Amino acid sequence: MEKGKKIWMDGILIDWDDARVHILTHTLHYGLGVFEGIRCYLCEDGRSVIFRLPEHTERFFKSAHIAQMEIPYTPEEINNAIVETLKANDLKEGYIRPLAYLAEGSMGLYPKNNPVRVAIAAWHWGAYLGEEGLKKGIRVKISSFVRHHVNSGMTKAKIVGNYVNSILAKREVVASGYDEAILLDTDGYVSEGSGENIFMVRDGVLKTTPLTSVLDGITRDSVIRIAKDNGIRLVEERFTRDELYSADEAFFTGTAAEITPIVEVDNRTIGTGKPGPVTNTIQEIFFDVVKGKNKDYIDWLYYID
Ligand SMILES: *Cc1c(COP(=O)(O)O)cnc(C)c1O
Numbered sequence: 001m002e003k004g005k006k007i008w009m010d011g012i013l014i015d016w017d018d019a020r021v022h023i024l025t026h027t028l029h030y031g032l033g034v035f036e037g038i039r040c041y042l043c044e045d046g047r048s049v050i051f052r053l054p055e056h057t058e059r060f061f062k063s064a065h066i067a068q069m070e071i072p073y074t075p076e077e078i079n080n081a082i083v084e085t086l087k088a089n090d091l092k093e094g095y096i097r098p099l100a101y102l103a104e105g106s107m108g109l110y111p112k113n114n115p116v117r118v119a120i121a122a123w124h125w126g127a128y129l130g131e132e133g134l135k136k137g138i139r140v141k142i143s144s145f146v147r148h149h150v151n152s153g154m155t156k157a158k159i160v161g162n163y164v165n166s167i168l169a170k171r172e173v174v175a176s177g178y179d180e181a182i183l184l185d186t187d188g189y190v191s192e193g194s195g196e197n198i199f200m201v202r203d204g205v206l207k208t209t210p211l212t213s214v215l216d217g218i219t220r221d222s223v224i225r226i227a228k229d230n231g232i233r234l235v236e237e238r239f240t241r242d243e244l245y246s247a248d249e250a251f252f253t254g255t256a257a258e259i260t261p262i263v264e265v266d267n268r269t270i271g272t273g274k275p276g277p278v279t280n281t282i283q284e285i286f287f288d289v290v291k292g293k294n295k296d297y298i299d300w301l302y303y304i305d
Helices: 026-030 053-066 075-088 131-136 160-175 218-229 241-245 277-290 295-300
Strands: 006-009 012-015 033-035 038-042 048-051 094-102 116-123 138-142 180-184 190-193 197-202 205-208 234-236 249-254 258-265 301-303
Touching: 006 075, 012 075, 026 094, 033 053, 033 160, 048 075, 053 075, 053 094, 053 218, 075 094, 075 116, 131 258, 160 180, 180 241, 190 197, 190 241, 197 218, 197 241, 205 218, 218 234, 218 249, 218 258, 218 277, 218 295, 241 258, 249 277, 258 277, 277 295, 295 301
Parallel strands: 138 180, 138 258, 205 234
Antiparallel strands: 006 012, 006 116, 033 094, 038 048, 038 094, 048 301, 094 116, 180 190, 197 205, 197 249, 249 258
């Protein structure tokens, strides 16, 4: 990754190289912490926008609530700290990573009084699954690792420890030469990518997994609204891997992955093997929106200068 200049830690901007924690930080040992992933875009007019900042901050607090962690700031203070971090790093465009974690204190599995600390980092991050992947689509494989049961990992929260499951899945498929993993849910239906929600298209109808076992993605929500506004039929319904194999189109959505077309699943070509018309339309609208060209969704943009 590309190093930045400053990291916000508990209200203070610290030099990037000095942003450290104690080795007995509770989250480091057991994974109870929560985070967010947010993007800032440089618009055509030279201004910078954060995409759906209030929604991301709200989810940050919801994740903390699920994890029974009390963030010692208000959402407004977090929003301001995010903007402050971007400015301190002279970032006109990039990725923002707020993290709330349990500091040192009790070392057992009942961290009653460990303080909750918050850090916000920001850095340049281009296309998560590659520029080429965004344009031409990626090859994915269904992992042998299954997404958390809804009563084991809390799938609605971006809880640090949940991502062990994602790393295992991603490493497995990358070792077999694929770009990204799809995880099935505990009932055997398609759930999501390692860090992305998934959509498929068949006979012009867009389908995505219901929120039961997956993260409530803000990009997913944006795509649903864009589809509805553009007369694309959408259903939220579980689907099987073989339904996905015979899809006309498929794509991933996520803050990091943006809208990444999927052109192959488990060695089966999806549609023509190229990003299809529905995917292209949605991707184009999405990028026009985040870059401030399409004013229909101006309420999604949080201008920082
Ligand atoms: C963050 C994340 C997503 C995508 O959510 P966005 O709000 O669109 O970034 C999807 N799945 C998982 C598991 C995630 O962690």
